[in-house]
Amino acid sequence: xxxxxxxxxxxxxxxxxxxxxxxxxxxxxxxxxxxxxxxxxxxxxxxxxxxxxxxxxxxxxxxxxxxxxxxxxxxxxxxxxxxxxxxxxxxxxxxxxxxxxxxxxxxxxxxxxxxxxxxxxxxxxxxxxxxxxxxxxxxxxxxxxxxxxxxxxxxxxxxxxxxxxxxx
Numbered sequence: 001x002x003x004x005x006x007x008x009x010x011x012x013x014x015x016x017x018x019x020x021x022x023x024x025x026x027x028x029x030x031x032x033x034x035x036x037x038x039x040x041x042x043x044x045x046x047x048x049x050x051x052x053x054x055x056x057x058x059x060x061x062x063x064x065x066x067x068x069x070x071x072x073x074x075x076x077x078x079x080x081x082x083x084x085x086x087x088x089x090x091x092x093x094x095x096x097x098x099x100x101x102x103x104x105x106x107x108x109x110x111x112x113x114x115x116x117x118x119x120x121x122x123x124x125x126x127x128x129x130x131x132x133x134x135x136x137x138x139x140x141x142x143x144x145x146x147x148x149x150x151x152x153x154x155x156x157x158x159x160x161x162x163x164x165x166x167x168x
Contacts, residue, residue: 064090072135074149084160085137088144094132101126 073081102115
């Protein structure tokens, strides 16, 4: 009898919850989902059969993984290229991270969770975006020498060939 009353109570509670008016956002989300379902039913998925772009991305990943000789240049305002250095591999954006930038935490309250920033192994927090690029220049004996390049500044642990000296 007790289990029958519990089942009846739960059923009535669920029915009552359905009568709660939806918010405007919930109504719009439901309508958007219906429109998306109609679009999928009418149009379907693209007929991709060769997967050429995916093959190209795979090839790029594999090429980037090789220790190949490259040449790094910087364009000036007229679009002319200036040779920065003979380099090793391809440049990496400054914002590339070794670890996941965020760590997920579950709150003490049921159903409450959040993400917080996570530092890199060096203890520093990376910016969400950065304009710079790390280029590994080949030193005189072929040894790797990192150079940090930005649109407005280049930082190098060795002297670079330049068109002239900057005089402030």
